[in-house]
Amino acid sequence: MGYTDLIFDLYGTLVDIHTDENDRVWEKTAVYFGFYGARYTGPELKSAFEKAMADREARAGQSYECFPDIPFEQVMAQLFRDKGIHADPEGLGTNAAQLFRIASLDYIRLYPHVLEALAALRRKGYRLWLLSNAQQVFTAYELRHLGLGEQLDGIYLSSDYGCRKPDLRFYRALLEERGLSPEHCLMIGNDRQTDIAGAKAAGLATLYMHTALTPPDQEAADGALRPDTAPAGTLHFEYEGDNWQELAELIMKMDN
Secondary structure (H helix, E strand, O other): OOEEEEOOOOOOOEEEEEEEHHHHHHHHHHHHHHHHHOOOHHHHHHHHHHHHHHHHHHOOOOOOOOOOOOOHHHHHHHHHHOOOOOOOOOHHHHHHHHHHHHHHHHEEEEEOHHHHHHHHHEEEEEEEEEEEEEOHHHHHHHHHHHHHHOOOOOOHHHHHHOHHHHHHHHHHHHHHHHOOOOOHHEEOOOOOOHHHHHHHHHEEEEEEEEEEOOOOOOOOOOHHHOOOOOOOOOOOOEEEEEOHHHHHHHHHHOOO
């Protein structure tokens, strides 16, 4: 098979997370806005945010091939400006975005044995890349908190590129910037419609993980496509669960 590069999704693949963006979170964030003279109620802030985000997405356009991703902090900064408070994305907008994330976060943690698995894969000679539909203003800091960033050769977050999986532009950004050959790349992710469909369109081999964070309408993994049981010549593998101790061993055996 000759894989040299492993490309990972993040949430639901390497990281277990639960957030709840409920009314109380919007109310707390509105208090922060009020600290700086931008007065909203929780419902007003939520409504204004959703409208501003929808307007930006509409201007960016969306089709089967185009999936825009708008930086969260830029929209928060706009909501300050709409109240006459001049903030930039690096200032109050960023702080409000991070406060919102922390307030909505029930937990965030690595799946068991992720760090050990990534270290073993690197020792085996694979280069490791992250390609995640994620907001830089949240995720860059969460990677640091989890100790994950130093295990990776490069990190690609959709908000930095203005598009998200399955948009081919996002895959091509990684492939072209790093000079990767698609036929030597394996994409690993827990969402058939984003991670896997986009990777297939980009010419990558894939490994679909069916985890607790996989969208509930998606099918469980096909046991016949496990890396250790799939027929010779298989390019698209499937695995049930989040046992990274086992999965790393299976990946390393694929090239033997």
